[in-house]
Amino acid sequence: MYTEGIILECIKQIKDNRTIYGIYHILAGKKSIQSVHDARLFRLEKYYGIYQTMTRESFISIITTMQKNNLIKMDKDYYQITDTGEAVLKEYRASNLVTYLNGIRFTGRDITFIERLYLLVQTYSNIKANNNAFIPIIDRPEITSWVRTFYQQKRHIDITETLYKELYQLLTYVSDLEAEFFINRFTGYKYIGRSMDQLANEYQLTRDNASILLIGIIHRLLHVIGDESSTFEILTDVASVTTNNQKFITNTANQTYQLLRDGYHIQQIADKRNLKLNTIYDHIVEIALYDRDMEIESFVKEEDQSEILAAIQKARSYKLKAIKDHCHDSISYFQIRLVLARLKELLPGDDMHD
Amino acid sequence: MTNSYRLEEELKRYFGYSTFRVGQKEIIMDVLNGHDVLGILPTGTGKSICYQLPARLLDGVTIVVSPLISLMMDQVKELKAMNFKDTIAINSFLDYESKRRIYQSLGRYKLLYVSPEILQQQELLHYLKNVNISLFVIDEAHCISQWGHEFRPDYQKLKLVMEILGNPPVLALSATATKEVQDDIIHSIDRQAIKRHIYPMDRHNIALTIQEVMTNDEKIDIISNTLKNHRVPTLIYFSSKLAAETVSFKLSQRLPNHRIAFYHGGMEAVDRISIQQQFMNDQIDIICCTSAFGMGINKNNIRFVFHYHFPGQIESFIQEIGRAGRDGKQSISIVLYAKQDEFLPKQLIENELPTDEDLNRAYRYLNHLHKQDQPIPADGNVVQSALEISETQWRFLIAQLEKHGIKYENGLKYEQHHAKIFQQIKYTRNERLNLKHDKLRDMLHWLQTTNCLREELYSKFQKGYTPVDEYCCSNCGITLKNFNPVESRTEINLPTWEKKLKRLLLIGDYHETE
Numbered sequence: 129m130y131t132e133g134i135i136l137e138c139i140k141q142i143k144d145n146r147t148i149y150g151i152y153h154i155l156a157g158k159k160s161i162q163s164v165h166d167a168r169l170f171r172l173e174k175y176y177g178i179y180q181t182m183t184r185e186s187f188i189s190i191i192t193t194m195q196k197n198n199l200i201k202m203d204k205d206y207y208q209i210t211d212t213g214e215a216v217l218k219e220y221r222a223s224n225l226v227t228y229l230n231g232i233r234f235t236g237r238d239i240t241f242i243e244r245l246y247l248l249v250q251t252y253s254n255i256k257a258n259n260n261a262f263i264p265i266i267d268r269p270e271i272t273s274w275v276r277t278f279y280q281q282k283r284h285i286d287i288t289e290t291l292y293k294e295l296y297q298l299l300t301y302v303s304d305l306e307a308e309f310f311i312n313r314f315t316g317y318k319y320i321g322r323s324m325d326q327l328a329n330e331y332q333l334t335r336d337n338a339s340i341l342l343i344g345i346i347h348r349l350l351h352v353i354g355d356e357s358s359t360f361e362i363l364t365d366v367a368s369v370t371t372n373n374q375k376f377i378t379n380t381a382n383q384t385y386q387l388l389r390d391g392y393h394i395q396q397i398a399d400k401r402n403l404k405l406n407t408i409y410d411h412i413v414e415i416a417l418y419d420r421d422m423e424i425e426s427f428v429k430e431e432d433q434s435e436i437l438a439a440i441q442k443a444r445s446y447k448l449k450a451i452k453d454h455c456h457d458s459i460s461y462f463q464i465r466l467v468l469a470r471l472k473e474l475l476p477g478d479d480m481h482d
Numbered sequence: 483m484t485n486s487y488r489l490e491e492e493l494k495r496y497f498g499y500s501t502f503r504v505g506q507k508e509i510i511m512d513v514l515n516g517h518d519v520l521g522i523l524p525t526g527t528g529k530s531i532c533y534q535l536p537a538r539l540l541d542g543v544t545i546v547v548s549p550l551i552s553l554m555m556d557q558v559k560e561l562k563a564m565n566f567k568d569t570i571a572i573n574s575f576l577d578y579e580s581k582r583r584i585y586q587s588l589g590r591y592k593l594l595y596v597s598p599e600i601l602q603q604q605e606l607l608h609y610l611k612n613v614n615i616s617l618f619v620i621d622e623a624h625c626i627s628q629w630g631h632e633f634r635p636d637y638q639k640l641k642l643v644m645e646i647l648g649n650p651p652v653l654a655l656s657a658t659a660t661k662e663v664q665d666d667i668i669h670s671i672d673r674q675a676i677k678r679h680i681y682p683m684d685r686h687n688i689a690l691t692i693q694e695v696m697t698n699d700e701k702i703d704i705i706s707n708t709l710k711n712h713r714v715p716t717l718i719y720f721s722s723k724l725a726a727e728t729v730s731f732k733l734s735q736r737l738p739n740h741r742i743a744f745y746h747g748g749m750e751a752v753d754r755i756s757i758q759q760q761f762m763n764d765q766i767d768i769i770c771c772t773s774a775f776g777m778g779i780n781k782n783n784i785r786f787v788f789h790y791h792f793p794g795q796i797e798s799f800i801q802e803i804g805r806a807g808r809d810g811k812q813s814i815s816i817v818l819y820a821k822q823d824e825f826l827p828k829q830l831i832e833n834e835l836p837t838d839e840d841l842n843r844a845y846r847y848l849n850h851l852h853k854q855d856q857p858i859p860a861d862g863n864v865v866q867s868a869l870e871i872s873e874t875q876w877r878f879l880i881a882q883l884e885k886h887g888i889k890y891e892n893g894l895k896y897e898q899h900h901a902k903i904f905q906q907i908k909y910t911r912n913e914r915l916n917l918k919h920d921k922l923r924d925m926l927h928w929l930q931t932t933n934c935l936r937e938e939l940y941s942k943f944q945k946g947y948t949p950v951d952e953y954c955c956s957n958c959g960i961t962l963k964n965f966n967p968v969e970s971r972t973e974i975n976l977p978t979w980e981k982k983l984k985r986l987l988l989i990g991d992y993h994e995t996e
Contacts, residue, residue: 181750243752246752249986249987252987253986253987253988256987256988257988261563262563263559263560263563263755263759264559265752265755265756265759266752266755267555267559267751267755268751269580288987288988288989289987289989291987292983292984292987292989295983295987296980296983299979299983304978304979307979308978308979308982310979311979311982311983311986312982314982314986315756315759316985316986316987316988317988318763319763319765319985319986320756320759320760320763320765321756322756323743323749323752323753323756323757323760324750324752324753325743325744325749325753326743329731329734
């Protein structure tokens with residue numbers, strides 16, 4: 129009932145302001161300022177990016193099934209919640225999961241955290257059994273190389289006992305059932321963890337519900353670790369993630385990015401960070417350069433983009449001043465810089481660009 | 483030269499085995515002496531040792547061309563697990579950064595797995611030219627031959643690749659190659675002096691049985707009745723992902739004491755590794771799978787291989803049953819044959835190659851681009867979806883176009899009207915279709931024969947076979963009454979998460995519960 133409950137919650141909040149795909153983008157965590165703004169605007173922050181592996185097709189099939197089961201009905205192009213739907217929503221709201229999920233804060237980090245942890249536990253378990261030959265349960269290079277580095281840094285001390293104590297302590301923050309569900313997925317020496325389908329089956333959940341429950345538990349645990357980093361020394365390391373986007377961006381620009389994603393306006397960010405407006409502009413241009421997923425539309429409208437592109441071609445130059453001379457006065461240097469940052473996408477055949 | 487190696491000692495040292503299996507030593511000796519070698523060894527007899535051991539012993543790099551990325555990855559993972567750290571797989575999934583890093587230090591690897599497609603890339607070839615290549619291995623060499631059951635056009639370009647790399651010694655390996663396919667392999671790589679090591683592919687410890695049924699329910703009855711008294715490692719092959727999932731659930735209800743899971747290519751990577759490894763570790767008894775499962779799986783005690791759906795060709799069938807009984811102990815193959823299943827492989831064949839309509843559409847599309855004076859889009863996916871054809875259909879089309887000089891690379895232009903070329907492509911398509919239908923007919927013929935199944939199954943591949951007395955085949959008469967394979971051990975299901983966590987990290991009294 130988790131998946132249905134969450135979708136019902138989203139429908140209730142969004143009403144007829146967005147199509148049903150607006151919900152899909154929030155749950156799948158589409159990396160656009162629009163989706164993040166939507167999540168903020170409709171107070172659905174906790175659901176942002178909680179189900180990244182969901183495909184559009186499977187989302188549509190969930191909606192169709194919900195309609196067939198009479199949880200929702202179509203009314204003037206938008207979905208309405210039926211009485212049966214209200215009952216499911218009520219049941220969902222009473223579950224632990226509601227208090228666990230915190231998508232906007234943990235999306236992306238949740239998967240990295242858990243995959244590192246799976247591999248870390250498998251590694252220490254095997255090494256403790258003097259077995260250096262095992263097939264890693266996670267084979268993504270960014271995870272394996274993190275675990276390798278971590279292991280090499282700590283090779284002088286046996287942290288297995290500490291890891292155990294921390295995990296034990298951590299799992300007391302969720303129910304016994306949830307702890308068991310969580311731990312069943314782990315692999316150790318001569319013991320391979322359950323697949324998602326197997327887990328779903330054992331707990332008589334649909335695959336979707338099992339996936340969301342697991343994410344919920346992870347979010348709860350990440351929250352606890354964040355609150356008590358002194359208690360969870362190892363796990364704090366495991367949970368600390370600099371994401372791909374952040375890798376290229378300076379730390380200060382990254383803080384701006386975080387606030388931007390939290391829904392703050394440029395002026396608010398400048399006030400909050402006690403920085404000049406121009407500094408924040410610099411940050412945004414930097415982000416636009418390195419994170420292709422960031423949409424610039426909210427800073428420079430499409431028609432203004434076209435005007436700037438035309439100006440670049442007229443000016444035959446990338447000099448800001450030259451371009452600005454060919455634009456209306458309303459266009460700012462900041463907007464021109466943003467368009468320049470994205471020139472390769474906006475003007476693919478441009479031979480002036482290297 | 484080989485005298486200086488003590489091959490048994492090296493085998494023990496690197497792989498932990500004390501003796502070679504049939505054919506391995508002979509092939510390895512010829513390889514170490516610098517000969518070109520064609521090795522045909524039955525599935526499940528350790529083909530990969532034939533190049534993995536030489537790779538350890540020879541100076542320089544051993545290149546292994548392998549058609550399947552998943553197979554490549556599995557082998558590299560296994561080798562790394564055995565502390566062969568200087569092994570790597572290069573495929574299109576690598577990101578730019580890691581590729582560049584690897585290319586610049588190719589010489590430090592001993593064993594390099596590559597896909598045939600990536601070997602077409604100039605950049606990789608450029609770096610490979612500067613490396614000392616001691617051996618060029620063509621795994622699944624039957625992919626070279628268009629008479630083979632898994633023809634891969636890029637395999638035919640390997641001769642050229644080898645020339646660019648200074649013609650290093652070749653080792654071509656396959657588990658299923660008829661005489662004409664063997665000849666085709668040698669012809670295609672142009673190594674007439676190659677040393678042939680051909681070994682019989684019949685497996686005397688696998689009993690062959692066919693049970694004809696009317697309905698799918700009957701299949702499930704037979705499987706559950708057979709397995710209810712035997713909890714042993716079992717594979718059940720399906721031709722569709724959905725059927726594998728559905729039957730897996732049905733069997734779980736019928737066989738509550740068995741641990742059953744499904745496996746197919748549509749699952750997420752973590753889950754695929756998890757299911758594979760659980761099966762290896764005896765935590766799962768029965769796997770309902772598509773043909774995606776099994777390549778590179780080194781489990782030696784699989785006792786039953788069922789075919790819920792039979793494959794479209796004998797070669798695939800021999801490979802799939804070959805996963806049973808690698809420990810040499812008695813194992814059973816059971817084909818559940820329903821007449822109405824015949825349409826499944828037929829449908830698969832039709833979907834593999836472009837129809838007349840697909841080809842006409844492709845022709846119009848290229849013509850249209852030509853008139854608009856536009857190049858063919860460089861991104862294959864774009865063309866593929868514009869033409870609404872599958873990936874295998876697209877691969878066929880692209881290979882044919884290139885064969886006729888319409889270069890696709892860098893989105894080159896469609897030059898003139900090519901109606902004639904499309905006629906020829908249709909002709910080739912028909913040839914391939916006929917070949918596939920012939921292979922299906924052979925399979926069906928085998929399913930319906932009243933002669934000894936063992937004799938018939940291998941007749942296309944070799945003369946004769948090792949006769950088997952008790953467990954030969956269902957046509958010679960067979961009973962499973964005395965078949966008592968070793969049962970899988972029971973997994974201890976720990977009652978609480980606290981105990982499970984202790985077992986995971988081997989804390990305190992964890993072993994008392996074992």
